[in-house]
Each structure stands twice: as structure tokens, then as C-alpha cells.
Amino acid sequence: MFELDLRSRLPIYEQLIEKMKELIIGEVLKPNEQLPSVRTLAQQITINPNTIQKAYRELERQGYIYTVKGKGNFVAPILESMQQEKLEKLKEELLKIVSEAMYLGMKKEDILQIISSVENMLGGGNLK
Amino acid sequence: MFELDLRSRLPIYEQLIEKMKELIIGEVLKPNEQLPSVRTLAQQITINPNTIQKAYRELERQGYIYTVKGKGNFVAPILESMQQEKLEKLKEELLKIVSEAMYLGMKKEDILQIISSVENMLGGGNLK
Amino acid sequence: MFELDLRSRLPIYEQLIEKMKELIIGEVLKPNEQLPSVRTLAQQITINPNTIQKAYRELERQGYIYTVKGKGNFVAPILESMQQEKLEKLKEELLKIVSEAMYLGMKKEDILQIISSVENMLGGGNLK
Amino acid sequence: MFELDLRSRLPIYEQLIEKMKELIIGEVLKPNEQLPSVRTLAQQITINPNTIQKAYRELERQGYIYTVKGKGNFVAPILESMQQEKLEKLKEELLKIVSEAMYLGMKKEDILQIISSVENMLGGGNLK
DNA sequence: GTGGTCTAGACCACC
DNA sequence: GTGGTCTAGACCACG
Structure with missing residues (x-):
């Protein structure tokens, strides 16, 4: 689902951001749908959880997702x-x-x- | 002529490359026209000559300019x-x-x- | 009456505490008035009873409310x-x-x- | 110069942000003045460089400082x-x-x- | 279980 | 030298 290029000049957290945005904009991920947890996704694509975190936080800052601590990350409805x-x-x-x-x-x-x-x-x- | 953003996330040698490419493709710089020497350009935009060198070398590799030893750098014909x-x-x-x-x-x-x-x-x- | 923001960076039990404090200091909740029970409040705002408990306990510790076992929680007189x-x-x-x-x-x-x-x-x- | 409370509930990178803002607003740090490098500051206050990084990046995002890669971080003039x-x-x-x-x-x-x-x-x- | 923070240590690109 | 990214692994608060 997430094909990352570890050699690319683009940092992988930015690649992640782009991929997620595409999925959200393409409505593959629907509003209020829960995203995979930081840890799960990290395991799935064998990448450090911190890197996922960084991507998720930036997506939140940009308004694409919202975070409920202790619950998870969710796709933001359009505000x-x-x-x-x-x-x-x-x-x-x-x-x-x-x-x-x-x-x-x-x-x-x-x-x-x-x-x-x-x-x-x-x-x-x-x-x- | 060359407005560079030192604060940008893009390395300045890449900014230089992009600017040059646009000038060449847009034919502001005509084919076979001589480019400013590394040193003069470096002085003009108060930037390390090494950085200019790096940009010129990359532009040559990509075929946008050609170098004549002892003469200088010139705009290649547009392909x-x-x-x-x-x-x-x-x-x-x-x-x-x-x-x-x-x-x-x-x-x-x-x-x-x-x-x-x-x-x-x-x-x-x-x-x- | 209690508008909580589940997405906020503040834990919701702290949001509860702040709201209650304001209501008490502003005398919307009068001294010795009975507070809603943990369960009812939990139902009303659809939140885990544990969270309400935590808020009430902290408010008691800080002297804003007092607890009568078997009766409920009450607003303390304002100091x-x-x-x-x-x-x-x-x-x-x-x-x-x-x-x-x-x-x-x-x-x-x-x-x-x-x-x-x-x-x-x-x-x-x-x-x- | 930077007194941090490691036990505080506020993450130390946020404490750092607050301190820096105060110094900038109080004009102890003047516009375009260079800030201590990530590594130096990290050593001085015996804290992990990553934590400083986080603070600096947030300050940049908020417009208080700007970064020149390979050079350092600088106090932003008011835009x-x-x-x-x-x-x-x-x-x-x-x-x-x-x-x-x-x-x-x-x-x-x-x-x-x-x-x-x-x-x-x-x-x-x-x-x- | 979830996200949030922090450390230690590494490697990279840039100037 | 500088900042930027990444990993591995740890601990915490929250619900």
C-alpha cells in the first residue's frame, strides 16, 4: 500500500505525507476513518515509529488528519x-x-x- | 538577475540550476552565449565559488551548457x-x-x- | 453545559477540571450545591467514568469540591x-x-x- | 541562561520555545543575530540535540527564527x-x-x- | 492499546 | 563546521 523509496532524496516522512494526502484527496481514506496506528504502520513498512510520527504530526498541522491522544489518528473532514x-x-x-x-x-x-x-x-x- | 533564497530548504546550487534552466529554455540566454565566469558570478551574488562550480558542472552533465577549457561556459543549443x-x-x-x-x-x-x-x-x- | 474538545492536546480530565473551576469561581455552581454523579455525567457527555472520577478527585484535592460518601459530590464554599x-x-x-x-x-x-x-x-x- | 525544569509537565522543547521567544521579544537576541548551534546548545544545557532541533524547527514555523542550512539559525526580523x-x-x-x-x-x-x-x-x- | 517525548548515536548534504 | 534525517529503544500520560 505504501511504496517508499528509501534511497530517494526526499525524506521518507515527506514521501509518507504525499502518499497519505493522495489517499485522503482520492477519498480512499474517508473522513473520520481511523488511520493505522503509529506502531502498526511502522511495523508494516518496516520503518521507525518516530518517522511515522513526524509525518502524522505534519499532516495534522496541515489539517488533513486529527489526533485523539490515546485513541489514534483520524482523517479530518474538510473544514x-x-x-x-x-x-x-x-x-x-x-x-x-x-x-x-x-x-x-x-x-x-x-x-x-x-x-x-x-x-x-x-x-x-x-x-x- | 539571479534571486536566490538563502533560507530556502532547496540547496542554493539547485536553485541556481533551476534558474539557469528556465533562462535557457525560455531563451533569455541564447544558444552559444557565454555564461558569466564562476568567479564573477560568485562575486555578483556573493556566494561561494564552489557552489557555482557545482551548479555549472551539473548543468553540463545534463546537457544544458558546455565548457571550453580556458574559455568559459556556454549555453548549449536547446534540445x-x-x-x-x-x-x-x-x-x-x-x-x-x-x-x-x-x-x-x-x-x-x-x-x-x-x-x-x-x-x-x-x-x-x-x-x- | 460541558463542551469538551476530544482532539485537544489537554487531557480531557484537565479540561473538565478547568470548566468546573470556572463554574464554581463564577458562582454558576453555588456553594454546597450537589454535582452530577460520576455515572450520570459520564453518560451525559459520553465519556469514560474513570475520567470523571479523576477530575472530581483532583478538584477535591484542590479544595473546590467535597465528597460525602454515599451521598455525592458538592461544591465547596469559595475561598x-x-x-x-x-x-x-x-x-x-x-x-x-x-x-x-x-x-x-x-x-x-x-x-x-x-x-x-x-x-x-x-x-x-x-x-x- | 536557559533554566529548564526536567520534571515539569511541559515538554522541555516547549520550555525552550518559551524561553527563546522571551529572549527574542525582549530583544536580548536581536534580529539576524545567530543563535547557538544545535549541538553547542545541546552540550551547554546537557540535553539531546534532537530536542533542540524540535524547538528550533517550531520556532522557525512560527516565524521567530530562520534557518540557513550549513550556516545556522538566526533571529528573524519582524515580517x-x-x-x-x-x-x-x-x-x-x-x-x-x-x-x-x-x-x-x-x-x-x-x-x-x-x-x-x-x-x-x-x-x-x-x-x- | 494509543500518541508524545526523549536519549544516544549514526549518516547525510551543504557551505 | 552547520542543520536534517533516521534508527533503536526507552518511559510517560491517557482512556
Whole structure:
């Protein structure tokens, strides 16, 4: 389930964060679903629990999961408060990347295709 | 010309590489144009010459520049593969950001609007 | 009546203690009034009875409530020392926040305005 | 310089954060001044370097210090961007604490006194 | 059982 | 030299 590249330049806790985000955004992990415990996951992917911890704490800070001490970590439902703020940031990022991409010759159609593929992923027909 | 962020998590030699690549692909630096020498550039942006060296060596390895001993470093002619490589990276980034944005509720229209604004911006004086 | 935050970093028994203290010092709970039994309260706020127990025991130790075996738990008469203790804590907090705010450029007037607005708010129907 | 209470309930990395904030806010540590290195500080106060790291990273996240890899950690100058955001939060906190304090009988004069003491600390006459 | 903190010691990239 | 990451193993508080 979690394929990590131990040799990668990206620290493995960041790889973990990315993977988890994908699972949450792709709604493979549903809101309020419990995540594997720090220890269990550590054993499963044979990695130190501290490393999982680091990833989980960052995900919590970013609002993707929430922690109940003594219980576990859970997928956060989308909060409106964080939503607006975050969307603004994403819009800025989008603007930057889109302009760079189009400057280098990417066509409007290429971007539309990306949007479509995302719609399929998120839409009724969950790929899972 | 080269705005570097010393505080960034990216090593500055990598920031240099990225900047140079963009200037080369965007043809701000024309093929066979001579690059500033390691020493002068180091002085200009007050950075350790070793760091510049490292960036130049890596750019040469990747085929973006070539070195003539005793003369200096020069911009290599652009290969399509370079643009392609860059565009692939941008596509991946786009996919990530778009899916995150749409998960948080951004509408297709919002993205289309961003595209339009970029089109307008580039529409007038595209250098290419 | 008791709004607890299960996700908070503060253990919930401490949250309970703080809430109770405020209710007692603010005289929402009057001296010698009977508190809800451990079980009923546990049911009401759907929390482990052990947790309630722990809070009650600590409140007793600190002199805020007293226990009559076979009868239940009761609000102790307020001692000045309790108010004093609480006020000291608040003063420390105030000092920290005020110094941080003024370091970041908040003006004395801004704080005075906050005080005024609080005075207005309390002015009308102070329970005490 | 750093008196830590190893027995305290507050984790020592949080104690460190508080101390550092005080030093920065009190301008004992001036903007762009270099902080002791992770290792040095660790030796000085005989604490594990990882613990210092944790404190430094959090301070960076909160905008109090910035890190230059390979160089060290430095006191951040006040950024306007973070300022506005943070001040809003502080105002809310202030409102909450002030209203609680005044409800419990704290006088306007007590608060004014706190403000004065802060003014002295920050003003021309640095206590150091 | 859960997460949170801490230590000791190691290796890496960067400058 | 600096910070950044990771491991192994320990102890604690919480529910």
C-alpha cells in the first residue's frame, strides 16, 4: 500500500505525507476513518515509529488528519475555515505553474485533460 | 538577475540550476552565449565559488551548457527533450495541485478563468 | 453545559477540571450545591467514568469540591485564595500575550479599546 | 541562561520555545543575530540535540527564527506579512483573557500596570 | 492499546 | 563546521 523509496532524496516522512494526502484527496481514506496506528504502520513498512510520527504530526498541522491522544489518528473532514485560506494559496500556485507551462508551450487542451482526469478520480466513479 | 533564497530548504546550487534552466529554455540566454565566469558570478551574488562550480558542472552533465577549457561556459543549443522533460514535470505538479484544489471545492470554472488570465498575459508579447 | 474538545492536546480530565473551576469561581455552581454523579455525567457527555472520577478527585484535592460518601459530590464554599490563584494565572498569561502583541507593534490604545469593550459587555448584567 | 525544569509537565522543547521567544521579544537576541548551534546548545544545557532541533524547527514555523542550512539559525526580523495575521489572533486571545479576568474582579488598573511593565521592557531602557 | 517525548548515536548534504 | 534525517529503544500520560 505504501511504496517508499528509501534511497530517494526526499525524506521518507515527506514521501509518507504525499502518499497519505493522495489517499485522503482520492477519498480512499474517508473522513473520520481511523488511520493505522503509529506502531502498526511502522511495523508494516518496516520503518521507525518516530518517522511515522513526524509525518502524522505534519499532516495534522496541515489539517488533513486529527489526533485523539490515546485513541489514534483520524482523517479530518474538510473544514470551511481552512478551506478558504488554502484555496487562495492554491490559486496562486496554479497561476504560477500554468503561466510557466503555457509559456513553454503547453496547450489549453492539455490542461483540460488534466482537469478531466481529476474529475474522474473524485467523481461518482471512485477508482478504488 | 539571479534571486536566490538563502533560507530556502532547496540547496542554493539547485536553485541556481533551476534558474539557469528556465533562462535557457525560455531563451533569455541564447544558444552559444557565454555564461558569466564562476568567479564573477560568485562575486555578483556573493556566494561561494564552489557552489557555482557545482551548479555549472551539473548543468553540463545534463546537457544544458558546455565548457571550453580556458574559455568559459556556454549555453548549449536547446534540445526538444529538455522542453519535454520540463513540461512533464509541470504536468505532474499541475495534477497534484488541481486534484487538491478540486477536492477542496474549487470549480472547473475557476481554473478556466485562471487559464484565460494567463492567455491574456502571454497573448501580447510572447518572446518565442 | 460541558463542551469538551476530544482532539485537544489537554487531557480531557484537565479540561473538565478547568470548566468546573470556572463554574464554581463564577458562582454558576453555588456553594454546597450537589454535582452530577460520576455515572450520570459520564453518560451525559459520553465519556469514560474513570475520567470523571479523576477530575472530581483532583478538584477535591484542590479544595473546590467535597465528597460525602454515599451521598455525592458538592461544591465547596469559595475561598478567596481560589480567586487569587486564578487571577495570578491570568495575570501571567496577560503579561505573555501583551508583551508579544506590543513587540509586534500593537499600540497601547488598541489594548485600552479591548478593555473598554469588555467593560461594556460586563457592565449591564454582571451576575456577581 | 536557559533554566529548564526536567520534571515539569511541559515538554522541555516547549520550555525552550518559551524561553527563546522571551529572549527574542525582549530583544536580548536581536534580529539576524545567530543563535547557538544545535549541538553547542545541546552540550551547554546537557540535553539531546534532537530536542533542540524540535524547538528550533517550531520556532522557525512560527516565524521567530530562520534557518540557513550549513550556516545556522538566526533571529528573524519582524515580517509585516506575518504581523497582521498574528496580531489578529493575539487580539482575540486578549479579548478572551481580559473578559475572564475582569469578570473575576481584576481591575482596569491592574491591566494598565501590566502594560506599563511591558513598555519598560521593550522601551529604550532595555533591562539587559 | 494509543500518541508524545526523549536519549544516544549514526549518516547525510551543504557551505 | 552547520542543520536534517533516521534508527533503536526507552518511559510517560491517557482512556
